[in-house]
Amino acid sequence: MTIIAGVALLLAAVAFFLLPTAHLNTRSLVRVNGVARIVPPETKVAGLAELEGLQTGPGSMLDLTGDVTVLGAGAPAERTLSGRPLDPDGILPDGARIVVRHGDHVLEAIRRVTVQIPYETSVEGKGVIVSLVRPGVPGERELFKGVASGKQAAVFTTSAPQNAVIERTSSAASGLKLAALTFDDGPGKFTQGVLDALAAKHVPGTFFVLGSSAAGNKAMIEKIKAAGHEVENHSWDHPILTKLTTEQIMRQISRTEEVIGGSRYLRPPYGSYDAKVTAAAAALGHKLVLWTVDTRDWETPEVGAILANVKAQTKPGAIILMHDGGNNRSATVASIPVVIDWLFQQGYSLTTVAGLL
Template identity: 35%
Template sequence: MGLTRDGYRIAVVDADGGPAGPVEAYRRCAVERPVARLVELARRAPHGLAVVVDSGNGILDSSLTAAGVAVLRADPPLLADGRVTAEALAELGASRPESLVALGDGGWTMSGREEGIRAAEEASAAVGRRLGAQGRLLHGGEGAAPLVALTFDDGPHPEHTPRILDVLRRHEAPAAFFCIGLHALAYPGVVRRIAAEGHTLGNHTWSHAYLPDLGPIELRRQLSFTAEAIAAAGGGPLPWLRPPYGGRSPELLERVAESGLTTVLWDVETNDWARPGPEVVAERVLRQVRPGSIVLMHDGGGDRSRTVAALPAVITGLRERGYRLVALEELAAGRARTSAR
């Protein structure tokens, strides 16, 4: 399964590495269509089928594994600058399956690489502090005033994002939406509504890539393709970047800052991607919140109905505790004033 500038490509090979059919292209669509096709192919395959992805394509595996399809991940030593074609990934699955990582249902795209990811994050601490002091990186929970920013990742989604926007409008609450470029390309009308209702739009990469794996060329593509798709939908400039998984390295943080973007992390983790009950999502927010918190939730990437159901209790509960919900811009401005004192 590979990516292009405007969508997805599916290439299927047999056990000998030969093509088992024509390459299929899925343009300007969300992930549901290619996922449905892969599930169909897996059910038809007499000897089974495995889908090969890489860490630059982090929005497919959970839907596929939930449907019972085997998913294998190809890691950087097998790739070049993070750029791979559907044909190359399929060939790897046939020729070197033992070198690929099997992803399980309920896991995550980077399973098996946790130690290296933690090491990269720890190595990024000094650079992160410096960029934070310069206003080029926002952590959560570093403020003095009782301000909180709500953020949503992985959209836009044609059903869940509008429902979240409805809740925000009823409660007169601002939020930030970090969009995946492929989803913005598929649903420009939802992007327009986010912007029209005064919410912040941010860059969440083209395909939910683990950015430290990418070289400078592919990093630029991930960011610029997304910015162009959102701008084409009427979203305006995107000064904010949320790296998928919070993935970072010293080199990545420097490159992002040099590109003019501000990296936005978080301190309140709801884990709503695992689809807990709405009361669990709300409880996690209210238990972890502190002045200056940035709350991470999701409006895309799966069934987000529980997040939608939890949102009224999240907003009401925060306000009852004396917190004011603000846009990222106001949160960042407050940090800058505090740092200048």
């Protein structure tokens, strides 16, 4: 009996050691991010997918404002078992320590951009002589721009713009009964007629010429000067100067100056100017000169209409705008003696722009 009992006990002991122990365990203890979980024995990693805490995903692609641009395109999630990547087919040993981490979001590439802040221009006064009191200086602002999204953020000003100040003054002779006749856009085929009309009345005029026209008719420029008139600058080819760069504006002035042999005043085409134009002219020693009387001879080519405009607008110190180029100026030529006679009747003396200022 004892032998049989002894053999049976031995067999049981052998079986205990030889057979897998798993069937003896009814559960395993695993930890997910430190939280203990009881799972059935021989549970595979893949079988843990339903387990709360393992529901992880990749991060996303974000733009610089934090908005998701591509869902799931960020870094992948990390799942490790005892510091090694988790094998979904591996069986979870009892006491396994699993660490699970969501994938990080990935921020788009960002670059730093410097942009200019334009300056503003204030104009003081209402006179016809335009000069720059203070040049404008653009400011600077820095911002961050998302390379992919183009979005910008975190704008900050590194230097504030300094506004330009332009002063418009009246001529020094504004208290005297002086006036100046000025002729723009020449020289042209009506310039001789203007010269003859002025000569007949022994009156000086001021010609704001275009460099491009003067270049082809230098003899006329000499003729104007020889007759005692003043030749000044009306740009090279009549652009809207405010639309040009500083270099282009300076070229418009200096090219013309080379042809006409120096000038002191610039009448900007269309009377269009800003701080940039004024500064460019000042850099070349030029003041901007506008007008106080617009005869509108380019618009209403009738002597009566031209005279009516002169009568309505002329005051002491008047700078009267007419044209000897650009179109048929026969009405302008015909109006000159009539306008001069009226000015004389009113007690005006006529001079050049330089004589007025």
